Amino acid sequence: MATLKEIPDVTGFRNAIKETTGLVVVHFSASWAPQCGQMNEVLSELAKDPGYINVTFIKLEAEDVPEISEEYSISAVPTCVFVRRGKLLDRLDGANVAELTKKVKLLASQSDVSVPSMPEPPKEDLNSRLKRLINTEEVMLFMKGNPSEPKCGFSRQIVQILNENNVKFGSFDILADEEVRQGLKTYSNWPTYPQLYSKGELLGGLDIVKELAESGELKSQLPAQQSLDDRLKGLINKAPVMVFMKGEKAVPRCGFSKQTVAILNDTGIDYDTFDILSDEEVRQGLKTFSNWPTYPQLYVKGELVGGLDIIKELQESGELLTILKDGQ
Numbered sequence: 212m213a214t215l216k217e218i219p220d221v222t223g224f225r226n227a228i229k230e231t232t233g234l235v236v237v238h239f240s241a242s243w244a245p246q247c248g249q250m251n252e253v254l255s256e257l258a259k260d261p262g263y264i265n266v267t268f269i270k271l272e273a274e275d276v277p278e279i280s281e282e283y284s285i286s287a288v289p290t291c292v293f294v295r296r297g298k299l300l301d302r303l304d305g306a307n308v309a310e311l312t313k314k315v316k317l318l319a320s321q322s323d324v325s326v327p328s329m330p331e332p333p334k335e336d337l338n339s340r341l342k343r344l345i346n347t348e349e350v351m352l353f354m355k356g357n358p359s360e361p362k363c364g365f366s367r368q369i370v371q372i373l374n375e376n377n378v379k380f381g382s383f384d385i386l387a388d389e390e391v392r393q394g395l396k397t398y399s400n401w402p403t404y405p406q407l408y409s410k411g412e413l414l415g416g417l418d419i420v421k422e423l424a425e426s427g428e429l430k431s432q433l434p435a436q437q438s439l440d441d442r443l444k445g446l447i448n449k450a451p452v453m454v455f456m457k458g459e460k461a462v463p464r465c466g467f468s469k470q471t472v473a474i475l476n477d478t479g480i481d482y483d484t485f486d487i488l489s490d491e492e493v494r495q496g497l498k499t500f501s502n503w504p505t506y507p508q509l510y511v512k513g514e515l516v517g518g519l520d521i522i523k524e525l526q527e528s529g530e531l532l533t534i535l536k537d538g539q
Contacts, residue, residue, distance in 0.1 A: 214255070214258050214259075214268070215238075215251060215254045215255045215258050215268045215269070215270055216267070216268065216269050216270065217269075217270045218269055218270070218271055219272070219275065220275070220276065221276050221278050221279055224237075224269070224271060224276065224279055227267065227269060228294065228297055229297070231267045232295075232296060233265040233266060233267065233295065233319075234265070234266045234267070234293060234294075234295050234300075234315075234318050234319050235266075235267045235268075235269060235293070235294045235295065236254065236257075236266060236267070236268050236269065236291060236292075236293055236315060237269045237270075237271060237283075237291065237292045237293075237294060238250055238251065238254055238268075238269065238270045238271065238289060238290075238291050239271055239273040239280060239283070239285045239288055239289065239290045239291070239292070240270050240271065240272060240273065240288055240289055241272065241273055241274060241288040241289075241505070242272065243504055243505060244288050244289065246288075246289055246305075246306035247288055247289045247306075249306055249308070250289045250291070250306055250308070250311065251270060253308050253311060253312070254268045254270070254291075254311075255268075257312065257315055262319075263315065263319055265319070266315065266319050273285050273288050273290075273465070273466075273467075274457075274465065274467075274505065274506065277457045277458070277464045277465040277488060278464070280465045280466055281463075281464055281465060281466070281469075283299070283302070284466060285465070285466040286304075286466030286467065286469065286470050287304065287305075287466070287467070289305065289306050290302065290303065290304050290305075291303045291311060291314075293314060293315075293318050295318075300318055301314055301318060337390060337394045338394075338398065340391070341391065341394055341395055341398045342411075343486070343489060344383055344391065345408050345411050346411045346489070347381050347383075347489045347490060348379075348380060348381030348490065349409065349410055349433075349434045350373075350378060350379065350380040350381070350407070350408070350409055350433055350434065351380065351381050351382070351383070351407075351408040352369065352370070352373070352380050352381070352382045352383070352405055352406070352407050352408075353382070353383050353385050353391075353395060353404060353405060353406045353407075353408075354366035354369065354370070354382055354383070354384065354385065354404060354405040354406075355384065355385060355386050355404060355405070356384055356386065357382055357384055358370045358374075358380075358382055362384075362386055363404075365403075365404070365405055365416075365417045366404070366405050368417055368421075369405045369407065369416075369417050369420055372420055372421065372424050372429075373407075373420075375424075376424060376429055376430060378429075378430075378433060380407075385404055392404075399413045401413060401415075401416065403416055404416070405417060407419075407420055409432060409433050409434065410434055414432060414433075439492060439496045439500075440500065442493070443493065443496055443497055443500045444513070446485055446493065447510050447513050448513045449483055449485075450481075450482065450483035451482075451511065451512055451539055452475075452480060452481065452482035452483070452509070452510070452511055452535055452539075453482065453483050453484070453485065453509075453510045454471060454472075454475065454482055454483070454484045454485070454507055454508070454509050454510075455484075455485050455487050455493075455497060455506055455507060455508045455510075456468035456471060456472070456484055456485070456486065456487065456506055456507035456508075457486065457487060457488050457506060457507070458486055458488065459484055459486050460472055460482075460483075460484045464486075464488060465506075467505075467506070467507055467518075467519045468506070468507050470519055470523075471507045471509070471519050471522055472484075474522055474523070474526050474531070475509075475522075475535075478531065478532050478535055480532070480535040480536065480539065481539075482535075487506055494506075501515045503515060503517070503518065505518055506518070507519060509521075509522055511534055511535060511537070512537075516534060
């Protein structure tokens with residue numbers, strides 16, 4: 212008997228699509244949305260139906276797989292897409308049980324037909340990607356392996372020095388990405404690894420970090436360590452109008468963020484953004500700090516306005532522009 216498969220990540224989804232030749236029903240869901248629970252119950256029942264033995268039913272948390280949500284232009288939940296052999300056949304936006312059942316029955320009965328390929332995800336150019344990676348954390352280490360398992364002696368030594376000096380840092384394993392490994396040498400004009408960056412600027416490699424540590428100057432070359440709450444307050448107040456979203460203003464990386472950007476752009480009010488995909492500490496910490504479990508989040512003068520649903524309501528009532536202007 213088939214079941215509704217819950218897939219947690221991009222790799223699992225890609226493999227599931229690749230391995231399946233029949234119809235795939237993908238539910239883009241969110242744990243906080245009650246309508247999604249109703250759709251999951253219906254899909255679970257359909258999966259048990261022996262008439263749909265060749266149909267694969269998949270549930271994805273839309274916010275956990277922004278790359279996939281972007282590919283399928285997911286702007287709200289629940290949304291179901293119907294795929295066969297990697298090609299998009301149809302979609303259903305919203306919680307319409309009758310229509311869902313109708314589409315599954317119809318598409319499951321059809322043989323392969325000529326359909327347009329699903330859109331390719333937008334490709335980020337290398338320099339933009341390197342800049343984004345370098346700025347993932349205020350202190351960023353590009354190394355071989357990771358801090359808990361360095362893959363060369365130089366990386367092991369620099370991690371030890373940073374830990375001994377109680378430096379909080381992010382890291383990137385250059386062995387996992389040859390494009391980054393080669394590109395960063397040119398981008399920063401530094402031919403070897405590890406490489407340590409502070410606030411987006413190259414500090415140097417192991418020799419320089421050793422010298423700074425031995426002279427007692429290392430901490431003065433790095434940003435002062437902040438508590439998470441202080442860091443979040445600083446980010447929230449970075450601009451009068453701040454949006455914490457997936458991706459950046461120019462390249463939103465989920466449908467919810469794309470809609471928010473479009474609404475704010477229409478107001479003509481200036482705003483700044485922070486990519487929560489670039490910083491897991493901020494992504495998780497801000498949920499607790501503001502007691503708001505989802506993204507995007509809009510702040511005006513340091514105060515939380517809300518997420519996409521509230522932004523839409525304010526836009527429809529004509530109040531959004533007033534709130535944003537008051538923040539200027």
